[in-house]
Amino acid sequence: MLGKLFKYEWRSFWKVPAAINVFLLIITLIGAISLISPFWELNFEIMDTLMVFAIMFYYLAIMAGAIAVAVYIAIRFYKNVYTDEGYLTHTLPVAPRDIIFSKLFVSVIWSIITGIVICISVFFILFAAMKDYINTDEFVTVWQELQRDVLPVVEEAFGMNLFVFALFVILIMIVNTFFSIFMTYSAISLGQMFTKHKVAGAVIWYVAEYVIVQFGSSMLMNIPLLGLISEPYAAAAMTPSDVGAMVKLMLIGSVILSIIIGALLYLLTEYMMRRRLNLD
Structure with missing residues (x-):
């Protein structure tokens, strides 16, 4: 029964964290292309300010993605277990531990995936930023x-x-x-x-x-x-x-x-x- 709960939870869960991770990858791609382009070599006084804002935006985007996945994990557990949806959840012929672990495993997998995506993102951004020194x-x-x-x-x-x-x-x-x-x-x-x-x-x-x-x-x-x-x-x-x-x-x-x-x-x-x- 735990396997069936896991499959159902995965189908219901994956869309939001997948969209968040795709967003992080898009931000990474845009940032890497921007850093590789000659745009930042323009000799304008405002360039340093723009770079600071770009770094702040990237940092906030990465943090927002990680926090969004964590918040979604909490919201889904609350709605499925302790709101009106909980009446249906608790009528299933399963033990509470099966409900907990089915949600836990899916949440852990997507948390790890998000962590890997963030690490990949940071690596490519740093690599693009240091292209002239490599x-x-x-x-x-x-x-x-x-x-x-x-x-x-x-x-x-x-x-x-x-x-x-x-x-x-x-x-x-x-x-x-x-x-x-x-x-x-x-x-x-x-x-x-x-x-x-x-x-x-x-x-x-x-x-x-x-x-x-x-x-x-x-x-x-x-x-x-x-x-x-x-x-x-x-x-x-x-x-x-x-x-x-x-x-x-x-x-x-x-x-x-x-x-x-x-x-x-x-x-x-x-x-x-x-x-x-x-x-x-």
């Missing part, structure tokens, strides 16, 4: 110098090679995507306890969750640093590999903490749907 021979030389001088230092500092580090960063991003969506779902579910202004209640709960999670995780992750501050001699004697080991430990701790809190938020969302359902 030389194939110089690029190869710089890359060889990085491999020889910089990468070994980075690998020693983090105690892992660059490929493993990149995989670890990707894992963190995926875990954080699941975590942020669970925060949204749980806040919306808790917001239904308000008799009126349920949307405002969901926003309040989201802000409260965000503050609590950020404060609690910061306190836990800073415990190793507090130990170093209390023992300055030990901190001064640390080698780069010791620092790398501590950073790696903090990153792993961050992933584990996100998984634990995300699981708790999921259980809270399922409990609210199963025991405290309050439809409009």
